[in-house]
Amino acid sequence: MTATHEVTNQVPPLVDYDAADYPPVLEALARDGAQDGLDELHRVGALAGGAEAQKWGDLAEAHPPELHTHDRYGNRVDEVEYDPAYHRLMSTAVELGLHGAPWIDPNPHAHLLRAAKMAVWGQTDAGHGCPISMTYAVVPALRHNPKLAAAYEPALTSRVYDPQLAVPETKLGLIAGMSMTEKQGGSDVRAGTTRAVPQSDGSYRVTGHKWFTSAPMSDVFLVLAQAPGGLSCFFLPRVLPDGSRNSMFLQRLKNKLGNHSNASSEVEYDDAVAWLVGEEGRGVRTIIEMVNMTRLDCTIASASGMRVGTANAIHHAVHRSAFGKHLVNQPLMRNVLADLAVEAEASTTAALWLASLTDRASNGDEHAQSLRRVSLAVSKYFVCKRAPMHAAEALECLGGNGYVEDSRMPRLYREAPLMSVWEGSGNVAALDTLRAMAKAPESLQVFFDELDSAAGHDHRLDAAVASLKDGFTDFSTVEHRARRLVGEMALALQGALLVRTGHPAVADAFCASRLGGDWGSVFGTLPTGVDTAAIIDRSTPKTNA
Template identity: 45%
Template structure:
């Protein structure tokens, strides 16, 4: 249908990409979930995909980002409240994610791993939700991950799980034991240290069975969570603490938010600077073992960074391909122009490999408690996958915007928001260099297990172009005495090799295309540089987004 203005008619524009099934239209996702033991959830994921692909959910994502959070430091009577107000659309998104169990479905009622492909199934939902609105997923992922850290304090975990285990979202400002459901945030970094949390100066002073926390955090995301896991220096060293918004007597705890961060992206989600002026907190785990405790949480939030980045790339591809199928240029649809088809097909290949890889990683999280090999895969590959997928996303989304021309660069569409959103996943929960150092640390601490993972990847990629050479280069580089200097190349290759292996289990033909175009460093790095035939290009695009 065309619209007529006084001077022209509106035509040759792509219709909105909404009211679609984000699961059923994504064949690479469907296949990757099935390959990693999640096939039994097909109906559930399809229902989720239909709902989150609706125009209503797209509107909620837009509204939550256009109407950013506001800090209300004092109430009308001048009393300190430190509340953050959100647009109703944000709360609606939170309610939908909580109802779907994205914040707790990987745990049972006692806080133990749920098993039975729960990580894979939950990851598929997280991946689809990220395509609609990523900012609200910050408190969702921290809440889910906090359970891993709270396991170090079983009595506290037992008190929290009945509330955290609920699938009812409750944004009321009240003590968490009185609520129908709760969320948990995290505060680690300080002005002077950033990633170097051992330099934290915030102090924890014992006060009976609890502690009083005095100090600050330079970044504390989702400040309206009901409680936070924070790091502070106790008598025996850096320790982890559970800090609720309210003290046990019902009074507001001494968390004073100084301001909300003015971020490039992630606009729907509030991130704050905070001072603790004797805030009540309970210890989680032993004194002096704060990093060991909190890293259990961080491992899971890093996993979600990779899942979200893959979801953002998928959305960028879907919008670009949808546009190209409807937009005509030089008497042809864009998608039928050879250069554009090659670019889109190469992007589809990247997303297909990325989703295969993150779902394979999630299967390792599912099976790690009972399988030492999967546990080793999880420890070595989590930082490598986060490094590669998250650092790939911003450039990928720029390419997706370019496919739409000027329409991709304006705020009327979703791609500008995705582009601003993408860098945060590479920065938060450990930047690129930190991820590379974590890979080296895994190699040094568990060298036999790590090398066994590499050997398994070699077997899973046997016969793929460039795979053997890539594995050899990875091993030589990571085992060198000065391995840190070349760690980025080796870690990127490690992630690509793992992606080729994961994709080989899902679609061997596309795994060969990926290996041939990604594992040889002399090949071009821009999308469209892969040597794909027209038939291969059409087949990749048909899997990426069936015509409808």
């Protein structure tokens, strides 16, 4: 067959590279003295950047899970069937300890190392990260019932993935989920109508309908339900100790905007057996332990998405020519790429700093606990809000090639809004920041002390911090101003972290744009004088192509 055209000026695939070779991640580990995890991190990076794992992600996304409510004989089974590639992703994530392993790891940097690996591995597929994150988050909440924790924590933290439906006590590895949201309440979980009736043997019977339950094939779930003493948290297994299936029925799978690889479902509980975690009437306080950990993962995932989007945009610009020279050498494109890189670095730096705080807070550091409480709510709000617009700009850098599914950029774009919705939408996260400061007024001063540790390093940061403090002088309108106020807190925090610990070119560009007032409403409006070459180089994937 005669060739009709020659393919030129197309970009080679971004594959077979070390996805962990990203300075903000490597520098975060070095700052905390966690270099002992670098070899493992680079192993994860090689896996994540490799062709095989990328193929797993493609297959899991291309073949969405299927719900089977009944078997061929009419028996109710309520099972979700996944593509084998999904199980490969899950197995690898568990083997890498991205689920509950940090809770039993004696390494003082266990949560930071896990966050770094999660940020790198997460680029393979967003969907399987959901059950991995929930399993990570369930452990501290489950510890409110020491008996249940002693029985199930070993399997929740083991590095064995076992997708078979079986009695949890007989399995070497468990995956956990959460079941909180109801159709009439959404984020207002106290409006839930699911009921829990105490039994003489100490268990409860749960009846109700949950509007969103992701990864419904998980082994165990934390469920919110109204007990006689008020809204409470319950531990509910899919399979009961006697081997029978619990009364948990999958009504349908959600047709979602974001990833297709993970199943999100509506669940009906009909007299399902469960056990109380914590005290009756304190369900929100109990499950908030889990929510705070998944909020950390929302921040990590959003920052990771920005890193991936930036890497793909730069990789494309390095290899694609237009108007006589490579895109990466076009001044306006350099402005866009550098701006995307600054956003990704700032978000990644904040996310990994929060993971480091988690290590300290888990070891009883009260200062870290207070600082983390406010900073996590601030960062969850802002970083997750920035992700969708970042994904859109990164996609646009590839032009029409970025708009087709083969580029994987549409997958990134569709997934980006999720993190702002999951575990409390933007308003919830902003108001939660205010609530945290209202419940513990000293936490605001702890936050300001963190910002003041960078005082004198950059006059633009100093001015931004001073303006932020002025914003708290009038509390009569603080709720109306919550989004602006919390956004300014996030920018000041990111600026302080970059000025103290980041690359000088990135810190300067961040302060000159985000804090200096000389920044437009879209990416690619960095002021003149910033070192775009150094910024872009830090985010350029190191490939052989």
